Amino acid sequence: MNRRSFSQLMTAGVLGSQAIKGNTVADNTFSLKYAPHFGMFEQHAGKDYIDQVKFMHEMGFRALEDNEMMDKPVAVQEKIGATLGNLGMEMGVFVIKFPGFFDKSHMTSGDKSWSDLFLKSCKEAVETAKRVNAKWATVVPGNFTRNLPLGIQTGNVIEVLKRGAEILEPHKLTMVLEPLSDNPDLFLRYSDQTYMICKGVGSPSCKILFDMYHMQRNEGNMIKNMDLCWSEIGYFQIGDNPGRKEPGTGEVNYANIFEHLRIKKYDGILGMEHGNFKPGKAGEQALIAAYRKADQL
Structure with a gap:
């Protein structure tokens, strides 16, 4: 500077x-x-x-x-990883991405073609994590499959995540599942729902990403809910509400x-x-x- x-x-x-x-x-x-x-x-x-x-x-x-x-070139990832290491900084989450990861019913549907794409991306995520020394990667299960019962959708999600955890666990990379508030089609919305899924997967490589902006919008009562889900929370994210800006610009008492x-x-x-x-x-x-x-x- x-x-x-x-x-x-x-x-x-x-x-x-x-x-x-x-x-x-x-x-x-x-x-x-x-x-x-x-x-x-x-x-x-x-x-x-x-x-x-x-x-x-x-x-x-x-x-x-x-x-x-x-999405960054390998050489850029490696340079970022080296810089973080030299400065004694940690790498937080990156997103495990694949086509339609956010706006399709890819995990809830039980469709093998979607599962194969996700598992392929998990393998690629392992290599990215090695370059930047990352321990966490964000996963979004996608949208509801409206013509299936909720329990069947939940079972489909757990089954896919179990297979993903099998890929990540040997490399000590944890996928953190993010309940979101962006639109009503998204399957994963609440902390207790995510807790249940993590318990069902039963792996140290599957935990909750407790994004406080989304959780304030979807359920509130954040301190109580994070305590209830504490054993399954692997990562937090911040954003005040309304507006999704820094602490002090909305209604959340971040202090x-x-x-x-x-x-x-x-x-x-x-x-x-x-x-x-x-x-x-x-x-x-x-x-x-x-x-x-x-x-x-």
């Missing part, structure tokens, strides 16, 4: 309470492993992925997530939630899967300041 940007961020109060030695910021690490994504700090760091990762680290973030990692996670000694990653409330550099500074505020109850 150049000296002017550093000074601007100090003035904006986004670096936290730390000692400064030359141009190095020390002891500014957040209390939890919040994971930004590429593009979130592009106005400060530029478009280069490596420069963005380095900026995240300078700001006190110790993890990264990237839904699009599987209390983060404190609850500290009390429970959560040591995993919290993906920052949201946009910036304000545009430009000022918006990026405001986002970091919002995390500083919410990180200290």
Whole structure:
């Protein structure tokens, strides 16, 4: 980071309470492993992925997530993985993608052609995970199959996920199932539903991605529900509601939630899967300041 940007961020109060030695910021690490994504700090760091990762680290973030990692060239994945390793940062989720993964009834239908595509993508995900040292990958079971009973659909989903877990488990890669709120056709919607499916799969490679933006919209009562599902939660994501922006821009009391996670000694990653409330550099500074505020109850 150049000296002017550093000074601007100090003035904006986004670096936290730390000692400064030359141009190095020390002891500014957040209390939890919040994971930004590429593009979130592009106005400060530029478009280069490596420069963005380095900026995240300078700001006190110790993890990264990237839904699009599987789409990046192998050489880029390897460079990102090496940079994370050199900085002591962790890789959060990427999405296990395959054609129609989000908007088709691929797992609920029991159709073998869809299952084969998913299992092929699981094998490809293992290779991506090796390059970036990832431990978690997002899976979305797709849409309802409306002409099948709900129990049959659930059984179909469990059967496919069992086969996926068999591929991932030897490599210590965990698929995290994400209940979503985007549209009423999506099969996976609630934390208790996802808990039941994870119990049915019965593998350490199948857990819940508790995205707090979606869970606030679908069910609320988040602290109680995360406690009920705690043994099956592998990963959290953040986004205030309404708007899906940083903490403090909506109705969710993230300071209390983060404190609850500290009390429970959560040591995993919290993906920052949201946009910036304000545009430009000022918006990026405001986002970091919002995390500083919410990180200290």
